[in-house]
Amino acid sequence: xxxxxxTSYVDPQxxxxxxxxxxxxxxxxxxxxxxxFVLPAYYVGELNYLFIVSIASLALMILTGxxxxxxxxxxxxxxxxxxxxxxxxxxxxxxxxAILCASALTAVVGLVVGLPAIRVSGxxxxxxxxxxxLVTEQIIGRWKDVTGGYSGLPVPPPIxxxxxxxxxRPFYFLCLFILVVVLLGLINLVRGRxxxxxxxxxxxxxAAYTLGIWVGGYRVLAFVISAFVTGIAGALLAHHLxxxxxxxxxxxxxxxxxxxxxxxxxxxxRGAIFGAVLIGLLPxxxxxxxxxxxxxxATQFGLETFVFGxxxxxxxxxxxxxLNGRWxxxxxxxxxxxxxxxxxxxxxxxxxxxxxxR
Amino acid sequence: MSYFRVxxxxxxxxxxxxxxxxxxxxxxxxxxxxxxxxGAGKTSVFxxxxxxxxxxxxxxxxxxxxxTLVPRHRVVNYGIARTFxxxxxxxxxxxIDNLLLGRHRFAHGNLAAELAWLPGIRRAEADARAKxxxxxxFLELAPYRTSLVSTLPYGVRxxxxxxxxxxxxxxxxxxxxxxxxxxxxxARDLAFWIDDIRxxxxxxxxxxxHDMSLVAEAADRVMCMNAGQLLAIGSPxxxxxxxxVIAAYLGT
Numbered sequence: 226x227x228x229x230x231x232t233s234y235v236d237p238q239x240x241x242x243x244x245x246x247x248x249x250x251x252x253x254x255x256x257x258x259x260x261x262f263v264l265p266a267y268y269v270g271e272l273n274y275l276f277i278v279s280i281a282s283l284a285l286m287i288l289t290g291x292x293x294x295x296x297x298x299x300x301x302x303x304x305x306x307x308x309x310x311x312x313x314x315x316x317x318x319x320x321x322x323a324i325l326c327a328s329a330l331t332a333v334v335g336l337v338v339g340l341p342a343i344r345v346s347g348x349x350x351x352x353x354x355x356x357x358x359l360v361t362e363q364i365i366g367r368w369k370d371v372t373g374g375y376s377g378l379p380v381p382p383p384i385x386x387x388x389x390x391x392x393x394r395p396f397y398f399l400c401l402f403i404l405v406v407v408l409l410g411l412i413n414l415v416r417g418r419x420x421x422x423x424x425x426x427x428x429x430x431x432a433a434y435t436l437g438i439w440v441g442g443y444r445v446l447a448f449v450i451s452a453f454v455t456g457i458a459g460a461l462l463a464h465h466l467x468x469x470x471x472x473x474x475x476x477x478x479x480x481x482x483x484x485x486x487x488x489x490x491x492x493x494x495r496g497a498i499f500g501a502v503l504i505g506l507l508p509x510x511x512x513x514x515x516x517x518x519x520x521x522x523a524t525q526f527g528l529e530t531f532v533f534g535x536x537x538x539x540x541x542x543x544x545x546x547x548l549n550g551r552w553x554x555x556x557x558x559x560x561x562x563x564x565x566x567x568x569x570x571x572x573x574x575x576x577x578x579x580x581x582x583r
Numbered sequence: 584m585s586y587f588r589v590x591x592x593x594x595x596x597x598x599x600x601x602x603x604x605x606x607x608x609x610x611x612x613x614x615x616x617x618x619x620x621x622g623a624g625k626t627s628v629f630x631x632x633x634x635x636x637x638x639x640x641x642x643x644x645x646x647x648x649x650x651t652l653v654p655r656h657r658v659v660n661y662g663i664a665r666t667f668x669x670x671x672x673x674x675x676x677x678x679i680d681n682l683l684l685g686r687h688r689f690a691h692g693n694l695a696a697e698l699a700w701l702p703g704i705r706r707a708e709a710d711a712r713a714k715x716x717x718x719x720x721f722l723e724l725a726p727y728r729t730s731l732v733s734t735l736p737y738g739v740r741x742x743x744x745x746x747x748x749x750x751x752x753x754x755x756x757x758x759x760x761x762x763x764x765x766x767x768x769x770a771r772d773l774a775f776w777i778d779d780i781r782x783x784x785x786x787x788x789x790x791x792x793h794d795m796s797l798v799a800e801a802a803d804r805v806m807c808m809n810a811g812q813l814l815a816i817g818s819p820x821x822x823x824x825x826x827x828v829i830a831a832y833l834g835t
Binding site: 229233234235237238410413414417418419421422424425427428429431432433434435436437438439440492 | 657
């Protein structure tokens with residue numbers, strides 16, 4: 226059992242406090258740095274995709290996991306980021322300027338989509354975001370001058386400070402770098418004043434108001450931040466795909482992102498990454514095990530969708546805290562071994578809320 | 584001119600008059616209790632003061648400011664904090680974070696500085712933490728410091744909510760049934776704390792309470808409400824022996 230021994234109030238702010246954490250994260254960093262040199266090219270490409278969806282999943286986690294607002298339209302934000310980035314690149318902006326402009330534009334779209342969130346929440350908000358996603362897909366399909374419509378839009382290679390990051394390995398490091406920067410920024414966001422306010426808005430609006438939190442403002446702010454980060458992911462996805470068509474950003478992608486945050490564990494950034502890794506790898510895993518399955522199952526249409534659904538159902542039923550919850554339980558078990566109480570994580574009774582004063 | 588004043592306050596929902604023409608005043612440093620049968624409009628008074636509901640007529644004045652129409656999230660900036668009858672804590676957050684949320688109104692740096700966790704933010708967070716630790720000390724919450732609220736028992740949650748209200752550094756504290764659901768020992772602790780809050784922190788306290796022993800022990804003055812109207816106001820013993828109050832409670 227480890228006790229935090231603080232000698233100042235700055236101590237608990239350190240991200241890596243113990244040697245075991247340094248070792249674990251150091252090993253992870255080394256592994257990630259070495260991966261593109263040992264893995265076959267196909268898996269490096271898969272990792273690039275995982276990094277990109279991790280960024281998008283982190284973005285949705287801020288919105289859904291921390292602020293409690295469901296969005297079924299995050300693929301649309303990715304689409305806006307991707308197309309805007311490609312358009313800016315095609316109009317002679319350099320990579321950094323283009324990705325920032327694209328993300329800023331996505332944030333503006335996020336602001337517009339988020340404005341109804343001041344008044345609307347829950348299921349109705351999910352409907353609003355879904356409608357926006359459908360509209361966006363149509364606009365992209367029809368606005369041929371800018372997006373190339375269904376015939377597609379080629380994406381120029383990413384050139385940062387004169388260096389071409391278009392190759393598989395350079396792009397790997399570019400994505401990894403941006404993921405780490407986004408992750409650190411969001412860690413700071415959620416442990417600070419704004420992140421606490423997000424949690425406050427999620428858990429009790431009535432109490433949030435009495436503490437001086439402008440609930441509507443923070444709901445929209447969460448949308449803007451989430452859209453900005455999703456825009457970054459979209460821009461990187463543009464380079465990963467190298468050729469953009471509207472059907473790459475459909476409802477399936479939105480659903481996968483929602484699955485990632487729910488299965489990862491709502492309210493934890495680590496969970497967002499766990500979820501992204503699991504859901505991002507599933508199609509590959511399924512195609513790997515397909516040859517081992519009986520032909521009648523392997524050729525079945527919608528096998529992937531079925532597996533997605535099954536995993537979601539199992540998590541909702543047996544581990545609502547998601548992969549992150551499992552991870553924490555495992556850690557506590559190992560730290561306290563062999564003294565472990567099963568009831569450690571049993572939640573107390575949920576007492577009545579004052580939500581009638583919303 | 585009194586410190587906190589409610590003047591001719593009325594609130595109705597359609598044909599239901601939750602509060603009708605209610606006026607009372609609270610002096611600085613007073614502990615003022617509101618009692619009354621269920622549905623008397625006690626919590627509605629708090630909800631009008633904290634702007635959950637807008638009054639139909641009347642004014643709420645605090646320390647020479649008319650706060651009848653300030654936006655709901657600005658009320659706390661006037662130094663008014665409240666707790667809820669049914670506990671409205673942030674269940675998915677730790678005790679520390681709940682109390683730190685009480686410090687929300689003390690802004691510290693912009694969003695960009697926060698994302699980069701600049702030294703200014705680091706200092707501000709440490710300062711906020713130091714303030715919160717004072718409250719943890721005061722309310723003896725140290726054993727629960729890092730626990731999730733959803734894992735804690737009811738009595739402790741009540742105290743955390745009180746602590747969160749204190750973290751906003753209020754000058755007027757509105758407590759909605761602080762002793763409901765507490766065992767006698769916890770209720771006695773609470774009576775001491777309320778007295779300390781007034782004498783050590785200089786906070787004026789208005790509380791809705793059914794536990795007459797707590798009211799008699801802690802309150803300087805008591806107001807009894809029934810059906811949205813003021814029934815009696817005075818010292819605890821005066822109000823308790825008032826025939827109208829007895830009638831309201833016994834329902835004659």
